[in-house]
Amino acid sequence: MAFSFTVRSTDGAARLGEFQTPHGVVQAPTFMPVGTQGVVKATRHRDLEEAGAEIILGNTYHLLLRPGDELIARRGGLHRFIGWNRPILTDSGGFQVFSLAQRRVITDEGAEFQSHLDGSRYLLTPERATDIQSRLGSDIAMVLDECLAFPATHEAAAASMTRSIQWAQRCRRRLLELQAGPVAGVTVTNPGQAQFGIVQGGVFQDLRDESAGATVDIGFEGYAMGGLSVGEPIDQMYAVVGDTVGRLPPDAPRYLMGAGTPDDLVECVARGVDMFDCVLPTRNARNGQLFTSEGRINIRNARYAEDDSPLDPRCGCYTCRHHSRAYLRHLYMAGEMTAGALNTLHNLSYYLDTMRRIRDAIAFRTFDRFRLDFFRSASRLSLDS
């Protein structure tokens, strides 16, 4: 089945929709847990399914280095290799390569980098990023883009944005070649793979507008906004998102990469974003930072040592149904691996449940009310700060 996206209804700029992929349907707006190395850290796939995850993200950089894209292709692709039959989105690997700082050289050709594992050298070009994702066989592949550090000058952001457009053209050309017929050396494990373009341009709206126009001209199944949530003031990010969404086709999905907090999800859905991914719920969980309907909790805090209440009385996840704050604190303090698993399950359940409530609110056209209530219910507060 080929990729398609349908907007079912709207409430203001917020959209309720769904996309079809070769591995099933995803309800939008959606949050994608990050499965860096073919697994969402500290979870089993069945926990993700129970929490309501409809799509996960895989990191091309990590999978390329270990176990290798060709090994995964020989196993029939990423879905079969990891035993996850629902949709997967892969990034291009660019974000990790750019964050290597001392270990990479960027030219118009692509990014040459050294593996953080063993120092071996790789060249990631737009064509190669497309080939790797074809071998992985994700349902949605991303173009290779240049990820600019914040802050950047207008001149630097312009040069980077121009390079990203050239790379996007090369990625699209390569995907069409792969779809047109066999290309020597490249196994296509998912012929229905879609490809998303990425709008760059830093915090400069003229550059974002130019990037959006050029990316839409190339033509992709969906459009992402990259280079945000990298340290810019939050109001600036929301402003860029709001303006950029207006430059994208209304019938294509919009994906805000790498954001964010529960607040970001609500605020960017309000601006017309359909898809999110972020390591925050999983990474914070492993550090004992938990999101609840009453605010954030740091489970290490001594005040929970004899607290017999559930982590979040409004959450129906396994962790909250079975365990007290006192027990979760004990597991964390004792360094038990199960602490990471139970905490991750809860944080992901919180995120995915928030998305479900957002979708319900859009369906009932009560999203404005939901948004107000969400911020009133201490979502911004940390109970332990």
Ligand SMILES: [Zn+2]
């Ligand atoms: Zn829970």
